[in-house]
Amino acid sequence: MRKRLWLCIGMLGLSLGLLSGCTGNNHRITVVGSTALQLLADQAGNNYRLAHPGVSIVVQGGGSGTGLSQVQAGAVQIGTSDIFAENQAGINAKKLIDHQVAVVGIVPIVNKDAKVKNLSTRQLRAIFTGKLTNWKQVGGANEPITIVNRSKGSGTRATFEATILAGQAAAKAQEQDSNGAVKKIVSSTPGTISYLSFPYASDPNIQKLAVDHVQPTDQNVSTNKWRLWSYEHMYTKGRTTKEVRAFIRYMLSAKVQKQLVPKLGYISVKTMQVVKDSQNRVQRIKVR
Amino acid sequence: MTEHQKDRFATGVIYFLVGIVVILLAGILGNILINGLPHLSWHFLTSESSDFQAGGGVRDQLFNSVYLLVLTTIISLPIALGAAIYLSEYARDNWITHLIRSTIEILSSLPSIVVGLFGYLLFVVQFGFGFSILSGALALTFFNLPILTSNIEESLKGVSATQREAGLALGLSNWKTIRGIVVPAALPGIITGVVLSGGRIFGEAATLIYTAGQSGSLVDYHNWNPLSPTSFLNVMRPAETLAVHIWKVNTEGIISDATAVSAATGALLVLVVIIFNLSARYFGNKLYQKLTAAK
Amino acid sequence: MSKKDTENLKDVVNQAIDSQQVVHVKLKDIGQKDVDIDKLTRPSKETHQEYWGRGLSYLAIGLIILLVGSIIGFVGIHGLATFFRDHVNLWQFLSSTDWDPTSGPNHVGALVMIVTSFLVTLLSALVATPFAVAVALFMTEYASKKAASFLQSIIELLVGIPSVVYGFLGLTLVVPVIRAIFGGTGFGILAGMLVLFVMVLPTITSLTVDALNAVPKHFRQASAALGATHWQTIARVVLKVATPRILTAVIFGMARAFGEALAVQMVIGNAVLMPYNLVTPSSTLTSQLTTQIGNTVMGTLANNALWSLALLLLVMSLFFNILVRMIGKKGAK
Numbered sequence: 001m002r003k004r005l006w007l008c009i010g011m012l013g014l015s016l017g018l019l020s021g022c023t024g025n026n027h028r029i030t031v032v033g034s035t036a037l038q039l040l041a042d043q044a045g046n047n048y049r050l051a052h053p054g055v056s057i058v059v060q061g062g063g064s065g066t067g068l069s070q071v072q073a074g075a076v077q078i079g080t081s082d083i084f085a086e087n088q089a090g091i092n093a094k095k096l097i098d099h100q101v102a103v104v105g106i107v108p109i110v111n112k113d114a115k116v117k118n119l120s121t122r123q124l125r126a127i128f129t130g131k132l133t134n135w136k137q138v139g140g141a142n143e144p145i146t147i148v149n150r151s152k153g154s155g156t157r158a159t160f161e162a163t164i165l166a167g168q169a170a171a172k173a174q175e176q177d178s179n180g181a182v183k184k185i186v187s188s189t190p191g192t193i194s195y196l197s198f199p200y201a202s203d204p205n206i207q208k209l210a211v212d213h214v215q216p217t218d219q220n221v222s223t224n225k226w227r228l229w230s231y232e233h234m235y236t237k238g239r240t241t242k243e244v245r246a247f248i249r250y251m252l253s254a255k256v257q258k259q260l261v262p263k264l265g266y267i268s269v270k271t272m273q274v275v276k277d278s279q280n281r282v283q284r285i286k287v288r
Numbered sequence: 289m290t291e292h293q294k295d296r297f298a299t300g301v302i303y304f305l306v307g308i309v310v311i312l313l314a315g316i317l318g319n320i321l322i323n324g325l326p327h328l329s330w331h332f333l334t335s336e337s338s339d340f341q342a343g344g345g346v347r348d349q350l351f352n353s354v355y356l357l358v359l360t361t362i363i364s365l366p367i368a369l370g371a372a373i374y375l376s377e378y379a380r381d382n383w384i385t386h387l388i389r390s391t392i393e394i395l396s397s398l399p400s401i402v403v404g405l406f407g408y409l410l411f412v413v414q415f416g417f418g419f420s421i422l423s424g425a426l427a428l429t430f431f432n433l434p435i436l437t438s439n440i441e442e443s444l445k446g447v448s449a450t451q452r453e454a455g456l457a458l459g460l461s462n463w464k465t466i467r468g469i470v471v472p473a474a475l476p477g478i479i480t481g482v483v484l485s486g487g488r489i490f491g492e493a494a495t496l497i498y499t500a501g502q503s504g505s506l507v508d509y510h511n512w513n514p515l516s517p518t519s520f521l522n523v524m525r526p527a528e529t530l531a532v533h534i535w536k537v538n539t540e541g542i543i544s545d546a547t548a549v550s551a552a553t554g555a556l557l558v559l560v561v562i563i564f565n566l567s568a569r570y571f572g573n574k575l576y577q578k579l580t581a582a583k
Numbered sequence: 584m585s586k587k588d589t590e591n592l593k594d595v596v597n598q599a600i601d602s603q604q605v606v607h608v609k610l611k612d613i614g615q616k617d618v619d620i621d622k623l624t625r626p627s628k629e630t631h632q633e634y635w636g637r638g639l640s641y642l643a644i645g646l647i648i649l650l651v652g653s654i655i656g657f658v659g660i661h662g663l664a665t666f667f668r669d670h671v672n673l674w675q676f677l678s679s680t681d682w683d684p685t686s687g688p689n690h691v692g693a694l695v696m697i698v699t700s701f702l703v704t705l706l707s708a709l710v711a712t713p714f715a716v717a718v719a720l721f722m723t724e725y726a727s728k729k730a731a732s733f734l735q736s737i738i739e740l741l742v743g744i745p746s747v748v749y750g751f752l753g754l755t756l757v758v759p760v761i762r763a764i765f766g767g768t769g770f771g772i773l774a775g776m777l778v779l780f781v782m783v784l785p786t787i788t789s790l791t792v793d794a795l796n797a798v799p800k801h802f803r804q805a806s807a808a809l810g811a812t813h814w815q816t817i818a819r820v821v822l823k824v825a826t827p828r829i830l831t832a833v834i835f836g837m838a839r840a841f842g843e844a845l846a847v848q849m850v851i852g853n854a855v856l857m858p859y860n861l862v863t864p865s866s867t868l869t870s871q872l873t874t875q876i877g878n879t880v881m882g883t884l885a886n887n888a889l890w891s892l893a894l895l896l897l898v899m900s901l902f903f904n905i906l907v908r909m910i911g912k913k914g915a916k
Contacts, residue, residue, distance in 0.1 A: 063877020174770060302717045306718050316741070370642065433647060443793060446793065464633075487739060
């Protein structure tokens with residue numbers, strides 16, 4: 001019995017050796033990083049593969065930090081990130097090339113019990129720095145405020161803090177690292193407040209907030225009236241192969257930007273009337 | 289309290305605790321199955337998953353889960369068996385053996401994400417296997433070996449010394465005694481070990497996210513050539529398993545029927561584990577009967 | 584056997600044949616050439632098999648040591664870099680509650696996570712062990728074989744449920760109940776403990792069943808023959824004999840609880856705050872590790888600090904391991 005087992009292992013090892021030798025004739029593009037961008041890249045990758053059978057595109061999550069460090073190390077061809085490489089510690093942004101492939105809006109959400117539909121930027125800041133502790137203080141129900149933050153270093157949190165907190169430190173609070181968990185917690189726990197990116201916020205069990213009476217719509221994002229938004233980046237390093245370049249071109253093509261991007265709840269970079277840099281400075285695009 | 293009263297009291301306590309556990313288990317399994325089974329359909333089992341539209345299935349994830357389990361068991365069972373035989377039969381009772389045993393035990397408390405990242409850096413990046421079933425199976429072997437080895441070692445130790453002595457008295461070599469008497473006698477325990485670790489493999493997500501990946505590739509079930517990149521047997525393709533699918537749908541999924549898909553996948557996973565456990569026990573018993581002439 | 588020994592043996596046999604001292608052998612029929620000393624003294628097929636078998640098992644253990652060594656070395660190198668390369672004070676790491684490694688080496692304090700991990704693991708194992716032992720006793724000493732194997736397969740089933748599912752069950756069932764009873768948000772050590780209780784129960788139970796089954800039947804028969812009640816037999820014979828292995832089962836249960844991440848992370852609240860009671864949000868080693876590691880870059884302080892948490896986890900479970908072993912040795916005496 002055992003002999004046969006060992007034989008099997010030997011055979012397996014042999015076939016594996018053969019296999020690893022054979023994978024070279026197929027162009028493999030590995031995209032690793034931001035979980036937020038994963039859906040879009042995955043779907044675009046699948047469509048692209050159907051049209052280009054010789055190229056296989058492998059899309060994986062792992063977090064923005066992983067994406068950036070792996071593309072910097074040259075382990076993957078494309079690293080995806082929610083934040084600018086300049087803002088990630090340990091990354092030399094000068095060596096990477098930034099491709100902004102989509103824009104994503106971020107919206108504060110509360111549990112419906114709080115009975116609040118709009119907050120000013122100042123109120124939001126006071127809540128997340130721990131100065132306001134009851135919904136009564138902002139015109140809601142008499143209910144203590146529970147903050148559910150995103151985990152430190154996540155792109156969504158970085159954008160939120162840069163726009164809302166204006167340099168103040170956030171109060172120590174619960175942290176969750178995924179949109180799904182945040183949504184579940186906010187919808188089930190009275191008095192909670194958090195924030196989500198637009199594609200995840202379409203749940204009827206949670207209350208989206210307007211900020212300074214501006215509604216969180218794609219239209220308002222494209223004019224920067226809604227200030228909570230960030231880019232989804234695809235980073236490449238140095239000279240890339242023509243397959244990688246072709247795929248990134250495809251990501252920016254009308255087919256992806258006009259159909260897939262809005263379908264998944266993202267906002268096309270082509271519709272943006274403003275640009276943002278890594279210092280969070282916003283500029284209008286000059287109309288040609 | 290007389291001894292008989294004590295006996296009755298203790299029996300009562302045991303039945304009470306067992307009752308609580310049974311209610312708890314039934315509640316959990318019932319919850320998963322009741323929520324999930326209504327969404328389980330033939331269509332769900334045989335169609336591809338969808339990232340953003342409702343109505344996706346789990347065909348590839350189901351196959352990947354089983355395939356990964358088989359590969360991991362093929363790799364890890366012989367190693368665990370050999371190591372367990374060493375620890376229980378050959379190793380001297382000294383501090384080195386204790387050290388080895390303790391190290392194996394503490395390794396099983398490493399969070400699976402650490403094993404995942406280790407596997408990522410070693411297999412995916414260093415060895416260049418990429419996100420693939422192979423990387424996943426190797427990482428799962430790391431994750432699986434400690435508990436499997438200790439389980440098998442325990443069941444080998446459970447075989448009474450008289451059986452070994454009988455073998456040696458017949459003039460068999462130590463190794464033949466182990467192979468012909470001890471291992472077959474310990475088979476039920478070994479099967480339990482395999483079933484338990486198989487369950488853990490089915491349910492494991494964090495390790496696989498970084499090694500086998502969390503998105504599939506196009507798979508062709510008519511392509512039996514394991515060297516072809518689209519073949520379902522190819523071990524170099526990335527693969528998402530059922531558990532990873534549940535994780536992904538729950539944490540980052542935007543499909544409108546996420547709750548249903550996750551519930552149905554959960555129920556499916558329970559069913560698959562049931563089938564796996566039953567068949568492992570069935571074949572284990574068959575083998576046990578054949579090897580030991582026990583009925 | 585050396586060549587000299589073989590020669591000696593040959594001489595002895597030849598002498599015996601010459602002097603006809605071996606009475607049972609009809610020496611007339613055998614000449615000196617019929618005794619093939621070389622063949623008799625060569626290692627037999629059995630011996631070869633023994634070498635092979637032993638070799639295979641040595642190979643396997645060697646492989647495991649290599650695997651274990653490499654992963655511990657890997658965690659060790661990254662984990663120790665926090666102290667040697669980034670010059671974080673070890674004492675501060677162990678005693679400070681200020682955890683914010685992105686802000687610099689003065690904010691790397693893991694006390695909150697250490698305390699919470701310790702509490703959650705210990706409490707869940709403490710609660711789960713009586714239940715697990717009771718179920719195991721029921722299966723081995725009370726129930727019929729059919730009922731026992733049915734219960735066993737259900738328990739083994741629970742191992743296969745992914746931790747994410749447990750996490751969401753905890754989030755939707757346990758947390759609201761705790762909130763309703765104790766107030767607050769419901770997130771915290773208590774919720775984590777309850778979820779872990781269910782998760783470690785199968786591990787401890789099935790290993791305990793193995794332990795009890797390994798107690799020889801004649802022990803029980805001897806005890807019963809002495810007139811002991813069922814419970815006396817269980818308490819004074821079966822459990823006593825099985826104690827070391829039951830403790831091993833508990834170690835594995837605790838190890839699983841200690842390393843569990845995804846489920847705990849959803850119900851513990853994940854706030855780096857000292858747990859003043861069981862129902863305030865806190866954070867475990869694994870929950871920090873899991874939520875943060877994807878957002879940090881290899882080689883930075885923030886990343887190394889997380890590996891230090893993993894190293895700490897190993898050291899702490901080593902501590903548990905030694906502790907339980909010592910208890911087991913005392914119990915065995």
